[in-house]
Amino acid sequence: MPNIPHSDARRIVIELVDDLLRNVHQSYYPSMTFAEAVATQVICGEIIHAEIVGAKINTQMIAARVQVPRRTLDRRINYLIKNGIIRRDGDGLHYNGTQYRDDAIKASIKLIITAANKLLPLAKMAVAKVAKRTRRTR
Secondary structure (H helix, E strand, O other), X not given: OXXXXXXXXXXXXXXXXXXXXXXXXXXXXXXXXXXXXXXXXXXXXXXXXXXXXXXXXXHHHHHHHHOOOHHXXXXXXXXXXXXXXXXXXXXXXXXXXXXXXXXXXXXXXXHHHHHHHHHHHHHHHHHHHHHHHHHHHO
16 A cells, blocks of 8 residues: 555545535536536536525636636536526526525535544544644644
8 A cells, every 4th residue: 555644634625525526427417428518517506506605606706716728617607507506687697596405415415424423533643643743832
């Protein structure tokens, strides 16, 4: 096994991110490839986040934030509009909420809690090591 610092924690986090993205893919974008679904969710996530915090967002802002070519961004946004996930009006882009799925967010929450429970003992060990080192240097 390669000597990767914090390999157990990194593995848990990598698996969590992968599981969360696969959940989104299966729940919201099953007709897309996994890579297309991830790219689309990143864009949709920007819109959802803006909606939650009460900020306005448009395609130029998203293009700057996610660094996606404008043509690709336009295709993804058109897909999201066509499928009723977002809408465009004079104020910019908005999340419709009509496609919201309780089962998808519940599955995501469960994945996060499971990963947190796996990370907790590792975090406790790391804190204990730091405390031990601090006591030795006094």
